[in-house]
Amino acid sequence: MLVKDKSFNLFIPQSAIQARIAELSKQIAQDYADKNPLFITILNGAFIFAADLIRQIDIVSEITFVKFTSYESMQSTGKVDQILGFDDDVFQRHVVLIEDIVDTGLTISEIIQELKRFRPASLEVVSLLTKPSAFQKDVHVRYVGFEIENKFVVGYGLDYDGYGRNLQDIYIVDEH
Numbered sequence: 057m058l059v060k061d062k063s064f065n066l067f068i069p070q071s072a073i074q075a076r077i078a079e080l081s082k083q084i085a086q087d088y089a090d091k092n093p094l095f096i097t098i099l100n101g102a103f104i105f106a107a108d109l110i111r112q113i114d115i116v117s118e119i120t121f122v123k124f125t126s127y128e129s130m131q132s133t134g135k136v137d138q139i140l141g142f143d144d145d146v147f148q149r150h151v152v153l154i155e156d157i158v159d160t161g162l163t164i165s166e167i168i169q170e171l172k173r174f175r176p177a178s179l180e181v182v183s184l185l186t187k188p189s190a191f192q193k194d195v196h197v198r199y200v201g202f203e204i205e206n207k208f209v210v211g212y213g214l215d216y217d218g219y220g221r222n223l224q225d226i227y228i229v230d231e232h
């Protein structure tokens with residue numbers, strides 16, 4: 057599979073993604089029953105994951121979206137510039153951040169730091185993918201879909217330079 061100028065191989069098929077989402081949503085629904093959680097989806101990458109996840113969490117909840125940037129092409133810049141702010145009230149809410157992938161952890165750490173200023177009752181992260189060997193920060197991701205190796209992936213919302221988000225499966229870069 058060619059995305060722009062790079063070759064990618066099938067890595068996580070959609071059936072495996074959906075099976076894992078069913079498990080995660082069940083766990084989250086149990087943990088947040090009667091907590092009226094506020095799900096904050098981090099755009100752009102997490103939009104497909106969030107849509108699938110949230111529809112299976114059958115408890116009273118709210119969902120909103122924020123957009124930050126820190127990635128240029130295939131490398132994390134480590135800087136987070138908020139583009140679209142949120143105006144929802146986070147104070148004393150049980151907040152769950154929905155992320156597509158935690159790579160270096162710099163993005164999620166900054167977002168957590170920013171959100172903590174608004175004093176939520178609790179703050180946890182659900183990420184479809186994590187790359188533990190790339191972590192540069194001590195980040196705690198409460199709900200992890202799949203831990204993967206430190207290689208670039210596309211599909212299911214994740215992009216390479218804007219491309220590949222619409223792929224149903226997740227593909228990993230072919231370095232040969």
Ligand code: IMP
Nearest residue numbers: 101127132158159160161162163208209
């Ligand atoms: P971090 O700050 O290094 O943890 O990067 C987080 C963001 O970088 C994610 O939300 C993604 O948008 C993007 N990213 C990190 N790794 C990948 C990848 O392998 N493929 C596509 N996007 C990625």
